[in-house]
Amino acid sequence: MQKIKSVQTEENFPESVECPLCGAGAQLVEKHCPGFIEPDTFSIYHCSACDTQFSMPRIGNNKIYEYMYGRAYSHYCRYPKEIKKAKDPLQYLADAEPAYWAANRIIQEMGANRKDLRILEIGSGLGYFTYALNQAGYHATGIDISESGVAQARQTFGDYYLCADVTKWADKHKEEYDVALCIETIEHVDEALPFLQSIAACCKSQKAPGGGGKIIVTTPNKSMYPSEAVWCNSLPPFHMWWLSETSMRYMAEQAGASVGFFDWSEYHRQNRFTVRMNPEKTMRWSEMPFLDENGYAIHPKSALYKYFATIPWAKRIGKKVMRIPEYRIQGSRGIILCAVFERQ
Numbered sequence: 136m137q138k139i140k141s142v143q144t145e146e147n148f149p150e151s152v153e154c155p156l157c158g159a160g161a162q163l164v165e166k167h168c169p170g171f172i173e174p175d176t177f178s179i180y181h182c183s184a185c186d187t188q189f190s191m192p193r194i195g196n197n198k199i200y201e202y203m204y205g206r207a208y209s210h211y212c213r214y215p216k217e218i219k220k221a222k223d224p225l226q227y228l229a230d231a232e233p234a235y236w237a238a239n240r241i242i243q244e245m246g247a248n249r250k251d252l253r254i255l256e257i258g259s260g261l262g263y264f265t266y267a268l269n270q271a272g273y274h275a276t277g278i279d280i281s282e283s284g285v286a287q288a289r290q291t292f293g294d295y296y297l298c299a300d301v302t303k304w305a306d307k308h309k310e311e312y313d314v315a316l317c318i319e320t321i322e323h324v325d326e327a328l329p330f331l332q333s334i335a336a337c338c339k340s341q342k343a344p345g346g347g348g349k350i351i352v353t354t355p356n357k358s359m360y361p362s363e364a365v366w367c368n369s370l371p372p373f374h375m376w377w378l379s380e381t382s383m384r385y386m387a388e389q390a391g392a393s394v395g396f397f398d399w400s401e402y403h404r405q406n407r408f409t410v411r412m413n414p415e416k417t418m419r420w421s422e423m424p425f426l427d428e429n430g431y432a433i434h435p436k437s438a439l440y441k442y443f444a445t446i447p448w449a450k451r452i453g454k455k456v457m458r459i460p461e462y463r464i465q466g467s468r469g470i471i472l473c474a475v476f477e478r479q
């Protein structure tokens with residue numbers, strides 16, 4: 136089996152590097168943040184010009200997806216099966232993940248009867264969201280750079296998917312879509328700004344006859360945490376960015392778009408959304424390495440644990456026994472940042 140290339144730890148870390156998002160000087164905040172794959176470590180930099188945290192070195196991470204999809208480690212891997220059984224797949228996903236709840240709400244607000252909306256999902260992964268949108272009557276297409284992800288999506292759900300890079304896609308599909316969706320994907324991409332600019336190019340501008348489109352981008356929300364936090368996010372290089380509202384404003388300006396942020400107040404009222412730590416307290420990073428150097432999950436959960444985790448009362452007792460503190464999130468800001476761009 137081919138090993139994931141380990142990142143060699145350097146002893147000399149520059150105190151300042153150029154921010155890969157805005158080009159300003161970014162400062163070293165952490166030399167040895169654990170990596171997604173053991174025993175790699177990454178350094179973390181903060182750019183105060185665009186309030187963005189990023190990991191160094193910027194290495195490719197496609198192998199991780201092949202492991203995650205191929206061995207079904209990700210919790211997303213259980214959705215394809217369950218969604219095919221669901222009566223209303225879109226509602227099922229909206230109930231399961233806040234990012235889908237927000238995206239569904241934004242699309243609905245564009246017009247309840249607008250089933251003619253053309254939707255492009257960038258980073259469609261195993262395909263369930265694009266499938267759910269089609270089942271709800273929209274015309275949705277999913278693109279992804281993972282060949283195995285697209286192959287599995289096509290096999291499970293049909294011909295809604297293509298293996299494609301959004302930059303090349305944008306050349307052929309300029310201003311074609313009413314909605315461009317990028318759910319929990321931008322933090323995985325090395326060059327976030329050109330990526331967002333390509334996504335924006337696929338979407339109708341506000342000048343388009345019949346009205347403009349919306350570009351919906353979700354990512355872990357740095358703006359929820361105090362400035363001392365280093366990386367409350369999946370570890371690098373799986374995630375390479377920790378983006379804030381200011382990062383999104385910078386990208387909007389560069390893409391010739393306006394940006395607004397989804398208001399989570401109603402979601403928080405309805406869902407009693409909790410996290411396992413207090414975002415107001417300082418913390419360094421929130422996760423542990425996930426894969427060993429051969430790409431196997433480090434702490435695979437037992438079948439029994441997985442079974443009990445699906446039963447609400449067992450989950451509640453388990454959390455009490457393990458004494459995991461939980462904090463209820465309220466108000467308009469969520470732990471997911473959902474930015475809505477409109478091209479001018």
Ligand SMILES: [Zn+2]
Nearest residue numbers: 154157182185
């Ligand atoms: Zn910057």
